[in-house]
Amino acid sequence: MLIQFEKSVKVWMLCAFGAMALFSPVIYAQNTELKQVFAQLGSTPVVRANFEQQKKLASLNKTYVSKGEVLFSKNQGVLWKIQSPVQADLVVTARKLVQKTQRTSSQIEVDKTPYGSVATMFLQLMSGNEAALAKNFNVISVNYTPAQWSVSLVPKSSLFKKLFVRVDAQGQQYVDRIVIQEQANNRTTIRFSQHSTQPQILTAAENALFQLAK
Template sequence: MRRLIALLTLLIAACALHAQAQDPALLKQVLDQLASHPQVRANFQQTRENPALAAPQVSQGKLLFVIGHGMLWQTTAPYQDTLALTGSRTARVDDKGQLQTVRNGDRGVAQVSQMLQGMLAGKPDEALRQFNVDAQGTSTQWTLRFTPKQARMARVLTAITLNGGQFLEGIDIALHSGEQTHIRFSDTRKAGALSALEQHALGNP
């Protein structure tokens, strides 16, 4: 999860300019569609490829997202760890539901949480401030490719690509170092009733 946070933090450094999508109508359709699902669950698989590594690093887990409250990112393999990302706060959740604030890198973690919550809620401003966006496809099978506008970021980040249909299905992050991270979501569905632990971790939505 720390690797995911470090990479996605590149999305949301402050800048005064808004991104311009090549197909703004499609972008609006996609964001409206994502926002129409206020509570979702999904499984994920994250694969990190690095030229310095002999083999990709793979982790798996579950995601719960609730518009206006945040998300639970639960890694189940190769280790177990659950984080509650609520925008202004990031906390580790133990098996008894107790929350322990994650203090190292709080600012970056909070930014990542806010970016993801904004995109899934159909409010992309924080993610679009310093990227050009190429929107392609249709509302049922779309791809959004984000490329940095500022030279400083472009020296590190090649592109971030989101793809999906009714739901977000994948995130691909490519760095100029050759490192790539691929996140695939599966079995995305309405969240249904939240457990007492989930409600507590997300502030009783």
């Protein structure tokens, strides 16, 4: 069950600089812009959106598409409500990953799987948690204006480098797209649309799902 769950997380969801670099004007500008991106993203406690994920497997020359809704709660975590090709819920918090269908439920602690930090990346972005993201990623580029921003990340550890190559995130007020360049020329692209900050109060069903990942 653990192996199957880790594979599911990998398929579905597959910043720091050295002290010397702090003296570089270019790096200083990047740090300033990065803080502006995180401040903007972290200013909204609840965001809801639709998503479409495209998973391209180069070896098979095939793209798998999944769609649904996503709920970000700064206090709770991220809830991915997958509607097609199957119905399932993926709950992501800073501590646990929970996958739930009508018949099954599986969970794993984030620090017990190499895919944990990848799965929590969206949570870290939306919550403006720069320190958490910096534990596993280096920022190679960042551009910010109030109307448009982009951030490019590369993994730090050798383990992460075996899984993927680069992560690019883009957005306006919220995150609009995340592209994960993986090893073997595989790629995962997640697009978000119809963002809304309402309703701010979570439903009983949403709260119950987040309770599973406490």
